[in-house]
Amino acid sequence: MFEKSRHSIANGIISALVLGCGIAMSVMISVLVKKEIKFIDDVLSQIDGGYITPSFVSLPVWIFGLAYIVPGVMGTISAFARYKCLYIVHMVFSILTLLVMGIFLIIAIIAVGALASAPPTSCVQTGNVCTCHNSYTDDIKYDCDLMSNIRGLGVGVSVMMVFGWIFTLTSTILSGILACRRENIQGVQMQNMPSKAYIH
Template identity: 50%
Template sequence: MAEQSRLNIINGVASLLVLACGIIMSSLIGALLNKAKDFIQTVTTYNISFSDQPVWALGFAYIVPGVIGIVATAIRAKGGYVAHMVFSILTLLVMGIFTIIGIIALGALASTNVPSCSTLGDTSAACATAESIYGMGVGAIVMIVFGWIFTLVTTILTGILVCKPEVANPTSQYPSKPF
């Protein structure tokens, strides 16, 4: 019983970390897209249309399982654990794909050369903005990876909590059987 209580507390803390990663990731992606849109419009006449889309909502892929995990931890019901596990598995699949896409996009972003930043050590505003966009991209990928790891941990813990038999009598090693 004490072991299950400890696992439940650890699951709640890990779910809180998943929720925090989702919130931070949403903030970073939103700021990244706004800064990228402003930067691209000042450097070129090209207009990017995806910055008007709610791409920042990718953070909800971590926010939803985080909230469900916290609620399941509070109520300690197997149905809550199962719902949390289902959403966590879906999040692991979706965000694994977005991690790969994000790493590829970061590689493409790192290989591009801003026309006004042709020399190393150029400290113009365009270069500083381009570096800040890259930094926010790296931060977003880091949050995706941390969120993915914490979601994996909560999925494993939830699986343990779902499969553990509940003991009716805490002093007895075996659950009591009705007549």
């Protein structure tokens, strides 16, 4: 019983960490998209005054954090309730999260690799302004700090995805252990007592 309780507590703590990774990821993705939109607006306004705003602006991109928030909440609840069906439901949601976020993790690592690459040789930094020379259009200027912030947020989102994935995997294993463990049935056991002979 003690070991089962210990596994439940560990599952609750790790599920809370999954929840924290999901919330942090949602916040960072929201900020990242706002900064990317600002960067795109700054660059495209110099190329053509009549550009179209990107279509992903209206999408609730922070929703990607729910992939970790949902199993995190379910794992925390199951750690307190300790019902076998909750462990099974949590395990199923966690497995789906591992599959989906594994794909997005690969995409995020590729995107961070692209962001981390050095700027083109045609770009020159003067103070806080980066100027890129181009044979097709006039020089394009943008805020170098803004690009650094975008890179940093991209790395941060990827790190949260990695930690969230690892914590979700651990939580899934613990839920599987708790769901498959046999319950100790405690009750009253009846035993036949030998009859006593009385001598009169």
